[in-house]
């Protein structure tokens with residue numbers, strides 16, 4: 001049996017309501033660097049219905065050389081069986097070497113279903129993807145055992161090599177207006193297995209918490225001492241136009257709700273600015289925020305782990321430091 | 337209604353300590369527990385049985401001591417358990433785990449639902465549930481936060497996604513993976529514990545499942561762990577002691593300057 005040649009890097013672009021989701025642009029950043037290292041083309045795969053042509057063009061402007069589109073009314077919403085049938089079909093037809101998707105509710109459902117159908121390996125929730133210079137293989141690195149260790153995983157024999165990556169663990173790829181590429185429309189496989197699962201309704205979230213997408217985040221840890229002190233952190237958040245986040249200890253104590261939790265078992269944030277107040281910097285918390293561009297930490301303990309990842313560390317009592325910070329930031333703001 | 341709940345035995349991860357030198361877990365003294373997220377799957381299954389009658393079977397792939405996890409589920413109220421244990425199963429990734437669980441479910445006979453936990457706290461992938469569904473060629477609803485009804489061959493469920501809850505109708509047999517919201521797990525009862533102690537737990541290996549040894553465990557796993565290391569954290573931190581007013585002012589000035597420098601204000 002001769003093995004087909006597997007070539008090319010694919011990213012799965014996600015859509016909703018006819019628009020490409022921002023997480024797809026993060027994948028393009030990952031995909032582009034892998035494709036460049038493998039000296040191959042980057043393809044964005046879009047499975048959906050009636051997606052805005054401008055959004056498809058934007059996938060190219062952000063790094064895709066080719067966009068493969070499968071469009072059908074049956075594909076409008078994510079339902080695992082028809083979507084998996086499409087992706088598996090494309091993989092069998094085109095034999096990509098690497099397929100990556102976001103570790104969203106869609107990616108985390110579709111990818112394992114497809115990996116079994118095409119009989120290949122899949123690594124969940126990677127934080128680092130790289131190419132082994134010696135073998136050209138995809139090195140998939142992810143936290144394991146509660147974030148206490150990092151494991152690098154390879155799919156040695158089977159192709160494609162598949163991985164999901166944490167959303168917001170990378171900045172979106174930059175846009176180059178006018179960048180050229182090809183949009184290829186492919187018909188879905190004839191018999192789409194649609195009937196066994198139906199979407200009959202949708203209940204939107206009442207409050208959309210902006211934490212995951214925030215440009216600036218103020219996070220509180222157990223050092224804040226009690227729920228009554230949260231407004232102090234909120235003042236700093238307001239001054240910085242930041243979203244409020246928390247460590248798990250704060251959430252477990254009920255001082256802030258679960259949607260505020262940052263870390264391994266909470267949200268991953270990649271803000272331009274992260275300010276930690278009374279956060280010790282456990283490995284599980286760091287897993288959700290250490291890719292922030294600038295990190296400032298306030299902690300009474302000079303040896304706190306958070307200082308290892310901080311740009312500026314203030315060794316002091318947050319209850320004394322924060323009011324001064326708020327005053328000075330507000331002053332600097334109104335001066336500009 | 338017949339329901340199968342695959343459960344995993346995991347180390348109590350909040351107690352995990354690492355050997356800094358080797359990057360391996362110190363297993364000594366670490367208790368093995370039922371994957372905490374699987375308790376929600378067990379509870380959801382028990383509630384369906386209580387309202388609609390039927391049977392709940394728990395299965396687990398693991399070493400012989402994983403029988404303890406099955407007994408705990410029986411103590412909570414599950415009717416029966418099967419242990420999937422074989423030296424050949426060792427080192428399985430999510431693909432090879434899904435295969436063994438799917439074959440076992442097939443051999444258990446007709447069923448309405450397979451209910452999995454959202455993910456295991458040790459492997460932490462959430463891939464096994466959708467994998468089982470794919471091996472069995474069944475629909476799967478992941479992140480189920482509520483099982484509204486199961487009647488006339490259709491399960492109506494709410495599925496937790498990023499911006500809300502999808503309401504889905506899924507034809508049974510089907511696979512569900514459930515999140516914490518689905519139900520509050522009950523505690524084992526004394527009577528349950530006695531039943532669990534006496535329960536007969538069949539052990540199935542690769543032969544019983546008609547699976548060749550090279551399709552399971554490490555041999556049947558497409559992925560390989562090639563390196564393990566401790567996460568390193570490193571940035572050049574400018575530290576400011578801020579024990580008095582002058583120190584605080586100086587530190588705050590530095591923060592403001594940095595934010596300006598990096599266009600963050």
Ligand SMILES: Cc1cc2nc3c(=O)[nH]c(=O)nc-3n(C[C@H](O)[C@H](O)[C@H](O)COP(=O)(O)OP(=O)(O)OC[C@H]3O[C@@H](n4cnc5c(N)ncnc54)[C@H](O)[C@@H]3O)c2cc1C
Pocket residue numbers: 146220221222223224246247248249250261262263264265266267277278279280281282283284285288298299300301304316317318319349350351
């Ligand atoms: C499997 C697993 C998953 C986990 N997932 C997460 C997760 O997603 N997110 C997460 O955050 N954690 C997670 N954790 C928990 C994590 O291990 C830590 O327990 C937690 O992050 C600690 O929170 P903290 O920093 O608020 O509290 P602590 O570690 O108690 O730190 C409080 C800090 O505040 C400082 N402090 C006290 N008073 C003051 C003051 N007046 N001014 C300034 N500083 C002060 C102290 O010096 C200390 O450093 C997880 C754990 C496990 C096992």
Ligand SMILES: Nc1ncnc2c1ncn2[C@@H]1O[C@H](COP(=O)(O)O)[C@@H](O)[C@H]1O
Pocket residue numbers: 341342343344345371373374377395396397398430433437451452453454455456457459460461462463464465
């Ligand atoms: N070895 C196993 N035995 C039984 N069930 C398992 C096993 N591994 C995973 N599962 C099931 O699959 C779910 C997801 O696990 P994982 O994909 O490993 O995060 C768990 O919550 C269990 O319901």
